[in-house]
Amino acid sequence: MLIRAARLDDLPAVYRICHETGLPQDGSARSPELLGHVYVGPYLVAPGARAVVVVDDEGVGGYLLCARDTRAHEAWVEQHWLPGLRADHPLDIPRSPADQEVVELLHTPDIAPDSVVADFPAHLHIDLFGRLQGQGLGRSLIDELITVLTEEGIPGIHLGVGLDNAGAIRFYGRLGFVELTRSASTVYMGRRL
Numbered sequence: 001m002l003i004r005a006a007r008l009d010d011l012p013a014v015y016r017i018c019h020e021t022g023l024p025q026d027g028s029a030r031s032p033e034l035l036g037h038v039y040v041g042p043y044l045v046a047p048g049a050r051a052v053v054v055v056d057d058e059g060v061g062g063y064l065l066c067a068r069d070t071r072a073h074e075a076w077v078e079q080h081w082l083p084g085l086r087a088d089h090p091l092d093i094p095r096s097p098a099d100q101e102v103v104e105l106l107h108t109p110d111i112a113p114d115s116v117v118a119d120f121p122a123h124l125h126i127d128l129f130g131r132l133q134g135q136g137l138g139r140s141l142i143d144e145l146i147t148v149l150t151e152e153g154i155p156g157i158h159l160g161v162g163l164d165n166a167g168a169i170r171f172y173g174r175l176g177f178v179e180l181t182r183s184a185s186t187v188y189m190g191r192r193l
């Protein structure tokens with residue numbers, strides 16, 4: 001197994017991982033490229049992001065993505081990433097509820113609260129295919145990221161996790177992340193570095 005910096009040619013694989021690990025729990029269908037536009041694509045392209053992938057015999061099977069400066073990342077996404085996607089995916093055309101949910105995120109992104117970003121300016125996304133889960137890989141990827149960010153002097157890192165993703169909430173808790181605040185659908189968790 002190899003862990004390496006993500007490259008642009010990893011984009012199809014990381015979009016697929018994002019799509020498949022993020023499928024709606026009620027089994028409803030979703031267009032395969034949509035979720036990656038929100039949670040994956042910018043992190044392989046934007047300045048100041050750090051993206052690593054895990055490669056095994058079957059190919060790219062997981063990733064850990066991080067924006068060191070959440071507000072700068074949000075501003076880059078707003079200026080460079082979302083305008084074209086908004087034009088291609090207008091809000092008011094008929095589509096499945098699962099797709100509409102993501103299109104609404106393209107038009108109105110989830111912005112982390114000031115109270116979170118002040119002390120925990122970096123944020124991360126992690127997803128592993130099932131074949132790579134439960135072997136300590138998530139922990140070791142995040143441990144390595146935390147070492148890098150600590151050396152860079154970044155004071156804290158946060159993430160947003162769906163309230164319905166109890167397994168991931170427990171995972172982050174085991175890694176020392178604590179709940180900071182929550183919205184109707186998301187728990188924000190943070191760890192000081």
Ligand SMILES: CC(C)(COP(=O)(O)OP(=O)(O)OC[C@H]1O[C@@H](n2cnc3c(N)ncnc32)[C@H](O)[C@@H]1OP(=O)(O)O)[C@@H](O)C(=O)NCCC(=O)NCCS
Nearest residue numbers: 021127128133134135136137138139161167168170171174
């Ligand atoms: C969540 C995820 C990143 C965890 O990575 P992982 O490699 O499976 O986790 P690890 O094996 O490194 O586990 C680390 C610790 O978390 C615990 N843990 C991991 N997944 C857990 C779960 N679903 N429920 C409870 N505890 C869990 C482990 O028991 C372990 O505890 P310990 O080391 O203190 O004994 C991975 O399972 C995944 O990608 N899941 C699907 C997508 C997802 O939910 N991503 C997060 C979106 S916010």
